[in-house]
Amino acid sequence: QKEVEQNSGPLSVPEGAIASLNCTYSDRGSQSFFWYRQYSGKSPELIMSIYSNGDKEDGRFTAQLNKASQYVSLLIRDSQPSDSATYLCAVNIGSHSSASKIIFGSGTRLSIRP
Amino acid sequence: DVKVTQSSRYLVKRTGEKVFLECVQDMDHENMFWYRQDPGLGLRLIYFSYDVKMKEKGDIPEGYSVSREKKERFSLILESASTNQTSMYLCASRHRRDRTLNTEAFFGQGTRLTVV
Numbered sequence: 001q002k003e004v005e006q007n008s009g010p011l012s013v014p015e016g017a018i019a020s021l022n023c024t025y026s027d028r029g030s031q032s033f034f035w036y037r038q039y040s041g042k043s044p045e046l047i048m049s050i051y052s053n054g055d056k057e058d059g060r061f062t063a064q065l066n067k068a069s070q071y072v073s074l075l076i077r078d079s080q081p082s083d084s085a086t087y088l089c090a091v092n093i094g095s096h097s098s099a100s101k102i103i104f105g106s107g108t109r110l111s112i113r114p
Numbered sequence: 115d116v117k118v119t120q121s122s123r124y125l126v127k128r129t130g131e132k133v134f135l136e137c138v139q140d141m142d143h144e145n146m147f148w149y150r151q152d153p154g155l156g157l158r159l160i161y162f163s164y165d166v167k168m169k170e171k172g173d174i175p176e177g178y179s180v181s182r183e184k185k186e187r188f189s190l191i192l193e194s195a196s197t198n199q200t201s202m203y204l205c206a207s208r209h210r211r212d213r214t215l216n217t218e219a220f221f222g223q224g225t226r227l228t229v230v
Contacts, residue, residue: 099162104158106156
């Protein structure tokens with residue numbers, strides 16, 4: 001079982017709709033979770049981090065975390081063409097160790113159609 | 115602003131060469147990471163370092179080594195480059211805040227390495 005799993009997509013969503021991106025992880029002790037956006041040919045950039053169960057909102061973006069189900073998601077409201085990118089879920093593995101590491105999923109390619 | 119700088123944007127090397135990829139960060143971050151990114155495979159962790167002179171293997175360390183002699187610099191070494199190491203290499207760093215809530219990583223611009 002992979003440590004962090006995402007559907008690779010592509011996910012196609014009409015402009016103005018809600019895009020929903022999902023991620024599951026295997027380490028029950030994980031405490032820190034991140035969503036990155038990566039445009040083609042560019043480096044990943046952080047969209048949101050989430051540490052507690054529930055929802056965290058930032059503008060059009062909402063991250064949701066359910067530690068019991070080992071599930072984290074990202075919702076993008078009012079999707080714009082500029083949201084077309086690959087979205088990477090990242091999980092901090094080995095949280096209670098000084099040698100904890102960040103593991104990424106394989107990414108979901110999102111396409112916003114006009 | 116956090117700055118993570120990789121020494122080269124593009125690199126072409128021959129099979130069997132020893133290759134050095136350098137990464138420097140200016141935010142006094144404790145943790146540094148090297149990933150490679152291939153189509154359909156996402157970012158895969160090669161090695162990481164949680165402090166000066168400390169290193170840990172990631173998921174795909176074979177064929178690579180690393181060096182962290184100074185806090186700001188983390189080097190990835192391909193001992194004998196092979197064509198299957200052609201990839202995009204990404205360096206990242208982060209501050210280690212405490213043992214339970216780890217902060218996000220900031221990335222360099224990436225090095226596209228081609229081994230011919």
